[in-house]
Amino acid sequence: MSIDVRSGEDVPRFGLLVRQHRTRIGLTQRELADFSTVSVRAIRDLEQGRARRPRQDTVRLIADGLRLGLRARADLESAANEGRTSWAVKAxxxxxxxxxxxxxxxQLGRxxxxxxxxxxxxxxxxxxxxIVGIDGVGRTRLALEVATRLHTAExxxxxxxxxxxVGPRPGGDRLAALVRAAVDQLLDSGDGGTDDVAAFVETVADRPPLLVLDGVTGTGVRGDRLAELLRDCPGLRILVTAAQPLRxxxxxxxxxxxxxxPEAGEPVDPQSPAVRLFVERARRARPDFHLTAADAGLVGDICRRLDGVPQALHAAASWLVVYDIPTLHRCLHDDPAGLLHHLAGAExxxxxxxxxxxxxxxxxTAARDLLAALCVRGDDFGLPEVMTLTGGSLPDSGRAVRDLVLHGLVRPSYAAGQSRFRILHLVRAAQLCALAARV
Structure with a gap:
């Protein structure tokens, strides 16, 4: 008996065949679910076109539940393979x-x-x-180190x-295009469907990967689609680098x-992470560079002035092609605008x-106003000072400071069992420059 699969609905041929075979023999979706051990939801989604790429074991179980003969089973399997990601990609x-x-x-110091x-x-x-943190702190480099070690070890x-x-990375193949399309759906920047996510799951489910989303901005991530992806692909791990939490x-x-x-007033340890990175970058500008006792204190102060932010250390060290250490130290300490001007003009x-x-x-607005007030205040601060500045309660002040910390603008310290915070020099310079521009 032939099955007429013509329909005006946007449902793949597989879903139409399942529905028509089911209704022909008088089964409800619940009864087919019981016979096949495939969930009612999965059968409903297939028949309605919400799920368009069934797995091989799902096709087999439904065919068994429908008691299909050899010819009908082959037709169902053929329909399931229509529009699938190429088996060559999966293989x-x-x-x-x-x-x-x-x-x-x-990577140094991580x-x-x-x-x-x-x-x-x-x-x-x-x-x-x-992974969140201020720009230039090394989010991408840390993610790359984690990914490399996972790939090497396992x-x-x-x-x-x-x-x-935009689009697949340069030189990308069909797998790269598939990953890009699925990620666009997760970030809600695609066409609104979930077909690409389903194709992604179909390709990687048997050997779940580490999926790295590098450089997420804004808050346009679809939490529901992320949750479905993690549910449908057990073993998948997702590592994200972002300006702020996805929430x-x-x-x-x-x-x-x-x-x-290095702490102010303490001897400079050449193995301190920020100092090591600065020296390594300095040798790229001047291969003969080495840290002398005379320059050690100035280098330690440069690292403090740049807050230990790797990208800022890279930029400052590149100036050694024309500056000596005392000159660089003086330039970075003249004024906030001078500090940012030198970084912006450096490699x-x-x-x-x-x-x-x-x-x-x-x-x-509230966080920006609080940050501006703290920048003018100048010293490190704790929650009592924030409560005084804002007139808010302890929980309100704690939430405000937490947002600044997670944006990477404030560095926490827990010395002597007390929570204290310090605005990064780079952030204070940017904030004071912004305030001066408005005057």
Whole structure:
């Protein structure tokens, strides 16, 4: 008996066949679910076209539940394969697990952070982890280190998607295009459907990858689609780098603070993370550069002035092609505008000033006003000072400071069992420049 699958509905042929075979033999969706062990929801979604790419085991179970003969079963399987992601893509993905991009430099001073994220992702404690922090702090580099170690140690497939890049990454193949399309659906920047997410699941479900979304901005992430993806693809782990938390259920927010800097008045340890990074970058500008006892104190002060932010350290060190250490130190301490001007005009620092300005402009009005007041105040601060400035309660003040911390604008300290906070020098410079521009 032939089955007429013509319909005006936008339903794939597989869904139409399932519905018509079911109604022909007089089964309800619940009865077919009982016979096939496929959920009622899955059958309903297939018949209505909301799910368009059934897995092979789902096709087999439904065919068994419908008691189809050989010819009808073959027709159903053929319909299931229509529009599927190429089996060649899936086979290539499984045979040669994709690797993350190649790192062009060595990561310094992030062993603790790398270890914590690796433990959480590999141990199953977290499946959706977002690295946040101020621009230039090294979010992408940390994610790359984590992804590289996972791929090296476990042959974990790594699907790296730079969110700020339009379309598949240069040189990308069909797998890269599929990943990009699925990510667009997660970020709600696609056409509104979920077909690409379903195709993604179909391709990777048998060997779940680490999916890296690098450079998420704004808050346009679809929490419901992320949740469905994690449910439909057990074992999938998602690592995100973002300007701020996604604020979706199940998210683990990892605050990446700047590198540790030498304490004022203390001897400068050449192995201090910020100092090591500055010296390594200085040698790129001047291969004969070495840290002398005479310059050590000035270098330590430069690192403090730049808050241990890696991108700022890179930019400052590039000036050594024309400056000596005392001159660089003097230039970075003249005034806030001079500090930002030097970073903006240096190698690797071109976007830092603009990124800081955008981050301050994107703050809610209350947070921006609080930050401005704290910048004028000048010293480090605690919650009592914030309560005095705002007249707010302790919980309200705590939430306000927490937002500034998670935006990467304020650095927390927990010395001597007390919570204290300090606005980054770079942030204060950007804020004071913004205030001066309005006058």
């Amino acid at each position: 290539g993905y499984e045979a040669d697990p994709p690797a993350p991009p190649f790192a062009t430099d060595v 062993e603790a952070e790398t270890g914590v994220i690796l433990d959480e992702l590999t141990g199953g404690a977290e499946r959706l982890l977002t 042959r974990t497939p790594v699907l790296w998607c730079p969110v700020t890049t 979706v259920p199940g998210e683990r927010t990892f605050l990446l603070t700047p590198l540790a800097v 690797g620092g071109g976007g830092l000033r603009e990124a800081l300005a955008r981050r301050l402009a994107d703050l809610p």
